Amino acid sequence: MITFSLRHTFESAQPLTFYADFNQASNTLVYPQDSLLVSVTQSGSDEKGSLHVSGGRRGYVTSEVRRRFRLRDDMGKIYKKIRTDAYIAKAIDLYRGMRLTLNDPWETTLVFIISQFNNVKRIRLITRSIIAKYGSEIEGRAAASARSFPTSADMTKATEKELKRLGAGYRARYIIGAADYCTNNVDLDKLPSHKYLKLKEELMQIDGVGEKVADCIALMGYGNLKAFPIDVHIKRTMEKLYFEGKVKRIREIRDFAESRWGDYMGYAQQYLFHKARMMA
DNA sequence: ACCCAGGCGGGCG
């Protein structure tokens, strides 16, 4: 039995959180991917409850779910490496089975451009509005219907005025720029996912993508676990926990994380972030 | 009214 919690993963504010539907009563997640509507159900509330996957061709969908929910990650090994102190141990105990997810690079880019200087509820609302307006309709057996996430080419048709009407605010300009750049100047699917520094440098060429958002894209869009996004929650939490409450630079916090959690620092970040956000 | 939210880009010293 694998260590996986559909609920904690869904609630951890990762890209799919912003557009998928999660039914708490049935513990079922319905989300569109690759023009399919996929339904994932986990029986029981236990993180080891068995998974049921439906929608599309069974073999393909099952392997995609395994890939996107990173079900091949050895959580025992990861927990052993990142369980370095009481705080993160508590986070692991509270949210055992929470996985990082692997999402489409463009999808991740758009979602995290929207995320800046924003809150989760509004990120979700704006993302859904964008999908409703610019996505295309797909169907599946898992539910009645849904819309696929708009491609960067789809988004080049958007105007700043439209995006502001959907609530994007000053980020509307970034979205326009990013859609154009990712359609005409770079192929996100060809960036070097395993070369952290190079990947981040390339991502930061995109309009509205700075260091923090680039780390989010590297982590959740490319699966690069050396990425360590430092947002307000992480910064405050780590300054308090590991730096005696003193204000530190991003660089120093990142170096500390790397020395402490090494190749699994991205997972450490997700557990620290989720606990900090849930407790706030 | 005021503060905050998974920050970024531009400008200044």
Added chain:
DNA sequence: CGCCCGCATGGG
């Protein structure tokens, strides 16, 4: 470089 500021929007 490193720091500071404005930025749109809605919820607590």
